[in-house]
Amino acid sequence: MTTPSRRRLMRDFKKLQEDPPAGVSGAPTEDNILAWEAIIFGPQETPFEDGTFKLSLEFTEEYPNKPPTVKFISKMFHPNVYADGSICLDILQNRWSPTYDVAAILTSIQSLLDEPNPNSPANSLAAQLYQENRREYEKRVQQIVEQSWLNFGENEGDAVMKDEAPDAEDLPAGEVVDDQMDEGASGSNA
Amino acid sequence: MVQEKSSDENQPASVSVAGPAPLNEEEIQLQDQQLRQIENEQKKVPLVGEKIPFTTLLSEYDVANAETFLSKATELAEVYEHMRYIRGDGNCFYRAVLAGLFDIWLQDRPRLQQYIGIAKAWPEELKRLGFPDWTCTDFCEFFVDFLVDVEAGAKDEETLWEHLNADSCANYLVMFFRLITSAFLKKNADAYAPFIDDGLTVAQYCENEVEPMWKDADHLAVAGLVQALDTRIRIEYMDRTVAPNGGWHYDIPNFAEGQGPEITLLYRPGHYDLIYKKQE
Numbered sequence: 462m463t464t465p466s467r468r469r470l471m472r473d474f475k476k477l478q479e480d481p482p483a484g485v486s487g488a489p490t491e492d493n494i495l496a497w498e499a500i501i502f503g504p505q506e507t508p509f510e511d512g513t514f515k516l517s518l519e520f521t522e523e524y525p526n527k528p529p530t531v532k533f534i535s536k537m538f539h540p541n542v543y544a545d546g547s548i549c550l551d552i553l554q555n556r557w558s559p560t561y562d563v564a565a566i567l568t569s570i571q572s573l574l575d576e577p578n579p580n581s582p583a584n585s586l587a588a589q590l591y592q593e594n595r596r597e598y599e600k601r602v603q604q605i606v607e608q609s610w611l612n613f614g615e616n617e618g619d620a621v622m623k624d625e626a627p628d629a630e631d632l633p634a635g636e637v638v639d640d641q642m643d644e645g646a647s648g649s650n651a
Numbered sequence: 652m653v654q655e656k657s658s659d660e661n662q663p664a665s666v667s668v669a670g671p672a673p674l675n676e677e678e679i680q681l682q683d684q685q686l687r688q689i690e691n692e693q694k695k696v697p698l699v700g701e702k703i704p705f706t707t708l709l710s711e712y713d714v715a716n717a718e719t720f721l722s723k724a725t726e727l728a729e730v731y732e733h734m735r736y737i738r739g740d741g742n743c744f745y746r747a748v749l750a751g752l753f754d755i756w757l758q759d760r761p762r763l764q765q766y767i768g769i770a771k772a773w774p775e776e777l778k779r780l781g782f783p784d785w786t787c788t789d790f791c792e793f794f795v796d797f798l799v800d801v802e803a804g805a806k807d808e809e810t811l812w813e814h815l816n817a818d819s820c821a822n823y824l825v826m827f828f829r830l831i832t833s834a835f836l837k838k839n840a841d842a843y844a845p846f847i848d849d850g851l852t853v854a855q856y857c858e859n860e861v862e863p864m865w866k867d868a869d870h871l872a873v874a875g876l877v878q879a880l881d882t883r884i885r886i887e888y889m890d891r892t893v894a895p896n897g898g899w900h901y902d903i904p905n906f907a908e909g910q911g912p913e914i915t916l917l918y919r920p921g922h923y924d925l926i927y928k929k930q931e
Contacts, residue, residue: 464819464820465793465819465820465823466819469789472785472789476785522818522819523818523819523822525786525826526818526819526822526823526826526864527864549679551679554679554683555679555682555683556863557863558858558862558863559786559790559826559864560782560783560786560787560830560862561783561786562785562786565783581679
């Protein structure tokens, strides 16, 4: 069954493959188009440089009218990221717009890494060090950058790193994304 | 007779828009929590209700507590025969228009074809106005495909009403309305700028008030959508103001006498429902 949200997520995926933004990648997990994994590379010339951070994105049938739940799986040290990896970012909460796609979400999170908002701290130690002791802050960030290499590729995150992950036929909504509109609309009346 | 007060000059000269205040984390959490509670309340009502007798409205009021409302409702009941309740989730104006159009699409094939033409023209216009590329045209395509299916008879009436009550599908159609409302206002920014307070531009106003889901439509959004769709609507106002003969209505845009509205909405403070006139 193809619902509008699944149809849209297939398009997000196609778009991300055809026109990938620099330094981010993402893909649905093999058995569930609503559950994605993504990688964000730490922006160059920032303390996060060379980090390869894994994230999970959980969508609902209400996407894109409601944002996905996005979390860092890799350990993160950042003023706006909670201990459980949840991210405090306005566009994922009260300023979400259905016109954002997965690429926009991932690039916004990438920008957030080096442009934290210390006024809405999710990690008060990180916020404090960022404002008062930048050297110690960068040292802590360097630690999680190094950890991101160690944990990389250990588990489910593998799917994202395949060049063409996952193959079209592995996905529920399969090959012909563009031709499924009819089915897409009529499939949502379950 | 309902008192005619339909011209735009009778509208307040400005629309008040609250600028986005920066929230701290605690406030955002609290806001999220409150929003979830409101959402759970809202979900007890269907997105679009069944067509029921207009007189059902009378049972909402009693003489002791709401005499003015009751007397207005009683007078409206002489003109209107049926109504559909619309869920109060911030999309009620857009959704009421959508539900009203469903009736037209099912009954008037040439008009349906006109709507398909109108909808097909929007993707290019959105691109021209600088809306984010494919995510916006995706809503347009969905809307057009939906209408083409209706035209082809690929969906029966029952299925259509089910779609209108399925969050994912219905809200996709609502989002299309929001985008073209915003596009119409931006395209005619010079005309609408004087109606916006707080030093916001028309574009900023649209980004704050029109494009996000779950935001109530104010008069500007109402005017924008009606013209973007090239339709005619009448809004019957029912509030506590003392107005003779059951209140008044607005026609948007001003259409000639003898050319009736395509859709009629009932407005009560903060909320729109869909109503149907008695057949003459």
